[in-house]
Amino acid sequence: MQYSVFELSKHLGVVPDTIERWVRQGKLPVSRTGKNYQFRISELKKWAATHNICLNLSDEDPAEKKRESIISLSSAVKNGGIYFDIIGDDVTSVLRACIKKMSIIHDDFKKDLFDRLVEREQALSTGIGNGIAIPHPREQLSYLNDPAVSIFFLADPVDYNALDHQPVSVLFFILCPALKMHLQLLSALSFCLRDAQFKRFLNARPDPHQLIEKIEILQTANPI
Template sequence: MILDFDEAIRLLGVPEPTLRRWIRQGKIPCREGKGRYYFIRKEIEKWAQTHHMFLHHDREDAVSRDPGKELDLLGAMRRGGVFFHVEGNTPEDVLRRAVSLAPLPSETDKTLLLEMLLQREALASTGIGEGVAIPHPRYPVEHLPGDALITTCFLDTPVDFRSIDGRPVFVLFLMLSPTTDIHLKLLSRLSFCLRDAAFMAFLRKCDAAEALFDKVKEIQESFDG
């Protein structure tokens, strides 16, 4: 079965810049014809298995959830919290700090979660450009209580995440979701915000959580139409 570029993104559950970077770096099996990329599904499945990477079709959401909550970017960000002047000189430093700040239950194995995040970074940077990173595990956080959360960390000093545009990261959105489906929906919502030039300009001077929530609410309402 042949997949086009968009179908490969949905199957892999990664942002468009990440897939383009993998193609450019020769990390993923890909064909090109008539100016377009295409993929052989069996090759992608074999590649994903080799890299221990979860594919979107491999798991279904067995938990009944409120569809509105699944799409609630603002709710996920409120649950995750917003933190300023997060210290660290390397991706590992700031990810460790982000995990420690995330409001997770006491029984959560934060050491394991950090390892999962670092493994994901080793596969490909979650720095998407413009000084933003969206770190997340390769697999859903199955035992995450309640709904997904996004912990926002404004870094004390920009950190090199090997982003696609080479710019150091000044803000990261740690995204933890119980299913891939919810992850993809929230990622789509967050990406919509990050494509807004005014929102990006706002992020660079943001110094209050409620101001961030108000801005996200404004954009989310325009998204919902």
Template structure:
């Protein structure tokens, strides 16, 4: 069941004034529903409505309004996403299916839909960064999330992600963000962290969650 959006939240995602959104409701262009005493529209229904009209859902903070960029922190996102060791997978597709099962997500996120989006993105172009690391992510943000999530997976056996350098992937950072700005900031922080040969070498030897977070803290992964 997708999250119920208030009229104010729906208008914000559509990028229109609340008065305009309510006018569309009065005109019958958008149907509001009631759930648990609250009136609004399920996120999935708004997403479908917008897709049919070629409208991209984008929070106002993405359009020059208030932004939470200053709160984006790779270390915090990784703590929210968790660290998983010895993950077994026979292919990239198999891994993504397993990852979507493991990543901690709010109940309103449709995991099957998320998997489809991750597969579509991976089929467009590899998300491997090189040096044995990949960063799968959907093309568009997950508006259902309140804060970005980065789940880290240490694979039992390296996988071929079709990396440019030809090296199989050993460590995967699954990156999920509620906005494009937050995604780009996290990606920048991760790239900064991974540019250090010492950090990459430490990842190769990492064997516990505590050790992983210590590597992040000492190698620039806690920058904001």
């Protein structure tokens, strides 16, 4: 297998000019076919090894890899699900009722998740004001495969020790296997919640399909 100047320049992380200069100076193993330079991989590997130079032969761009881990809020909501009419009188009972309904969490782990969420609430309330709370564990959940955002509408508003001391009626659970996704989802969510129209829309207890559509519209306006 052979590389052209342009391909090799990508693998070495230099510009094609540098490759051409090295060839001219006789510092790179090259085979010439007509006017074009060709580089054999076997020779390049030997060259890189003797020169202690890093030859990044994998085809994917490191920047591409990072993009993979990005997940949109709407698909996370689809993962997590939307639930209505949760009953409870205080923080712990509401949390217990929500977790019980959550289909994405296996029954064996529900106790663990509950403990973690309560611990987080005791440290600092996640009620961010305007009747909304975003409960989430501090550490990420290893037993989760995909990030999920579950939305729960309470039957009656509950005193949640929120920052603005208003009772909470909607909860967004953010559950992620990795911290990076958590921050992304949190940022995307807070963008949506800052939107006054969206807040009014939430208070109207919308249909799940409409809600996901609305989130999709908002997240295209604010790409991550």
